Amino acid sequence: MSGFETQLYDGLLIAGLACAAGVFVLLHFVTAPYGRHARTGWGPSIGSVSGWVLMETPAVAVFAAFFLSGHGCRPGWVWVFVALWEFHYVQRALVFPFRLREAGKRIPVLIVVFGIIFNVYNGYLNGRYLGVHGGAYGPAWFADPRFLAGAAAFAAGMAINLHSDHILRNLRQPGESGYRIPQGGLFRWVSCPNYFGETLAWAGWAVATWSLPGLFFAVWTAANLLPRARAHHRWYLAHFAEYPTARKAIVPYLY
Numbered sequence: 683m684s685g686f687e688t689q690l691y692d693g694l695l696i697a698g699l700a701c702a703a704g705v706f707v708l709l710h711f712v713t714a715p716y717g718r719h720a721r722t723g724w725g726p727s728i729g730s731v732s733g734w735v736l737m738e739t740p741a742v743a744v745f746a747a748f749f750l751s752g753h754g755c756r757p758g759w760v761w762v763f764v765a766l767w768e769f770h771y772v773q774r775a776l777v778f779p780f781r782l783r784e785a786g787k788r789i790p791v792l793i794v795v796f797g798i799i800f801n802v803y804n805g806y807l808n809g810r811y812l813g814v815h816g817g818a819y820g821p822a823w824f825a826d827p828r829f830l831a832g833a834a835a836f837a838a839g840m841a842i843n844l845h846s847d848h849i850l851r852n853l854r855q856p857g858e859s860g861y862r863i864p865q866g867g868l869f870r871w872v873s874c875p876n877y878f879g880e881t882l883a884w885a886g887w888a889v890a891t892w893s894l895p896g897l898f899f900a901v902w903t904a905a906n907l908l909p910r911a912r913a914h915h916r917w918y919l920a921h922f923a924e925y926p927t928a929r930k931a932i933v934p935y936l937y
């Protein structure tokens with residue numbers, strides 16, 4: 683990286699980490715207006731399937747472009763991280779949206795724009811880091827307890843996220859748009875195991891890569907999804923008199 687880019691990169695990383703705390707607080711007061719929290723007053727909207735594809739595709743492409751632009755991409759081991767990232771994001775951008783049972787629901791363009799900005803920012807930070815510094819990950823790193831623990835957390839988080847989204851999807855028949863109480867899997871303990879899985883996966887990524895851009899992503903995922911899980915949980919309690927009272931929002935027994 684040039685001196686200018688190093689300064690830019692460090693500035694984006696530090697500013698991004700600092701902003702996450704503010705976002706975490708803000709999202710306890712303002713819930714992003716899509717899905718069950720959709721409401722008027724947020725400007726024009728687009729179909730939710732197109733919205734998800736537009737929001738998430740930059741995470742596939744920007745990450746790959748910046749990874750390939752670095753000189754550290756030649757050694758074989760770093761491709762393990764590229765495969766984990768792309769597995770997650772190809773699923774999220776190009777598979778998940780087309781399996782939604784959303785009956786024509788819409789998402790505000792503003793939310794899509796925020797999503798694109800975040801995914802470009804995050805794709806640059808993580809892709810560029812692995813492209814430039816990825817050569818440092820050799821065979822020894824892949825036997826290191828930090829990698830093993832992080833990779834296990836990533837795999838467990840992804841499995842929980844995919845399984846929980848599968849349960850949610852099957853609460854509706856094609857063409858339906860209403861809500862039911864989800865049961866099974868980690869729904870036994872929390873209202874939003876899909877968010878729990880997502881947060882665990884990116885915490886695992888941060889540990890497995892042992893990197894500041896990995897930490898940035900993990901912190902932003904938690905800052906975004908913990909307050910949203912609280913909002914979902916309150917919504918369930920307000921809409922279903924029989925909702926299981928022992929369930930927490932996102933962290934079993936705690937939060």
Ligand SMILES: NC(=O)c1ccc[n+]([C@@H]2O[C@H](COP(=O)([O-])OP(=O)(O)OC[C@H]3O[C@@H](n4cnc5c(N)ncnc54)[C@H](OP(=O)(O)O)[C@@H]3O)[C@@H](O)[C@H]2O)c1
Pocket residue numbers: 716717718782783784787843847850851853854859860861862863864876877880902903906907
């Ligand atoms: N990394 C990040 O920061 C981040 C941010 C946001 C989302 N995500 C991930 O993206 C995925 C989707 O997020 P999301 O916010 O849309 O999740 P969500 O609110 O849990 O909804 C997921 C899908 O299930 C449906 N659904 C949820 N609860 C339902 C219920 N009780 N009955 C019937 N259908 C139900 C939703 O319909 P409606 O849309 O009609 O409510 C939506 O189609 C998740 O895997 C999440 O982890 C990641």
